[in-house]
Amino acid sequence: MVVLIVEPLDPEVMQWLVARHAVRYAPDLARDPRGLRHALRNVQALIIPPTVALDADALARAPLLKAVGRLSAGAENIDFEACARAGVEVVRPSDATAQSEAEFMIGALLQMLRRVPVVNAEGLLVGRELGSSTVGLIGMGPAAQPLSQLLQAFGTRVVGYDPALHANDPLWARWLVEPAGLRELMEQSDGVCVMLNYYTRYQGLLGERYLAFCKANQVLVSLASTSLFDETTLAEVLGSGRMAAAWFDSLEPGLLAPGRLLHQIDTLQVTPRVASTTRESRVRAAWDVARRIDTLLTPSDVATPH
Incomplete structure (x- = not known):
């Protein structure tokens, strides 16, 4: 497994990722912290919702992890310093929201x-x-x-x-x-x-x-x-x-x-962080995150069509 997706994703974006990488879509892991940690061992990229925490303990269980993606605004659930120490890039949409x-x-x-x-x-x-x-x-x-x-x-x-x-x-x-x-x-x-x-x-x-x-x-x-x-x-x-x-x-x-x-x-x-979440922004954010993850996981000598 290369990409673990815990966050619901636009179907077209999901198909685009599946065509390029080994993908596991497991939204149930958002409610199963122990199961998520067990699933991280062979993961190179991870897309998580705001409810899932990624801390130093979780990163220690993901030795192959290169990137963690977050579609919505904010990233309070991600330990940026721990990610930096582990060499994991935090991927967020640039201006999608x-x-x-x-x-x-x-x-x-x-x-x-x-x-x-x-x-x-x-x-x-x-x-x-x-x-x-x-x-x-x-x-x-x-x-x-x-x-x-x-x-x-x-x-x-x-x-x-x-x-x-x-x-x-x-x-x-x-x-x-x-x-x-x-x-x-x-x-x-x-x-x-x-x-x-x-x-x-x-x-x-x-x-x-x-x-x-x-x-x-x-x-x-x-x-x-x-x-x-x-x-x-x-x-x-x-x-x-x-x-x-x-x-x-x-x-x-x-x-x-x-x-x-x-x-x-x-x-x-x-309000419960609704400013950045619309039908349109979710699609834009999904494409931003998916394309960056694809770039990180694709060898530099392989061109990726967009």
Whole structure:
């Protein structure tokens, strides 16, 4: 066996892989950790769902493993450092989910701006329009470009921050985003979209130093790791009403448990990582992952048709 597929895969993509490699499709192993570990001994590539953990112990049982694929956004179930030590490449779709994530964030912004009212000059509770708003993008990943394009169509002013990009980087102009400092962005934005890739150095980045200075009645949607946020500050800005609402597409387990600061804050909405998962994005992601795995497993002197 060369390729073990535990994640449901588009039939056309599956047929394409079967024509090139020895493939075992075993979705039942997602619910059988012991069985999965036993199956890893002769596997060179693995495609797993978010519910399956790949840690150092599992890797030790897979001496031939060259690649592990993940179709959906995020990879919290994969130990990247252990994979690097074992020489295993983590294969994820490059920009297959960008459009679906951008559309999700537009929908979230529209809902929160309209359904969470603010008091206008007449003293009435009213919604707001996206076209009259300033939206800040934190993290200029693949989804930021289609998101900016969609926001421009509404007439929205778009500002952005990314610690890895200099203010003079040509990407800002290409994507029609005004570069800004993080505090400046938080102070100016009616809506904020967080897409920043998480590294340990960014833990708690959005906390007292920046999040506490959010514009009054700001709404926030995040597709990023909740480790970017300081729990205390997030609870304070939501609980006080300074931030009107927040929408997280996944939340660290236990953050909403009784006794935690975010428990029973009714302006916080959480969805189970659905932003990146659409019919179209699943097909694009499957092709991205399958083709990269095929490249890794195919000798360099053999041409692979696409």
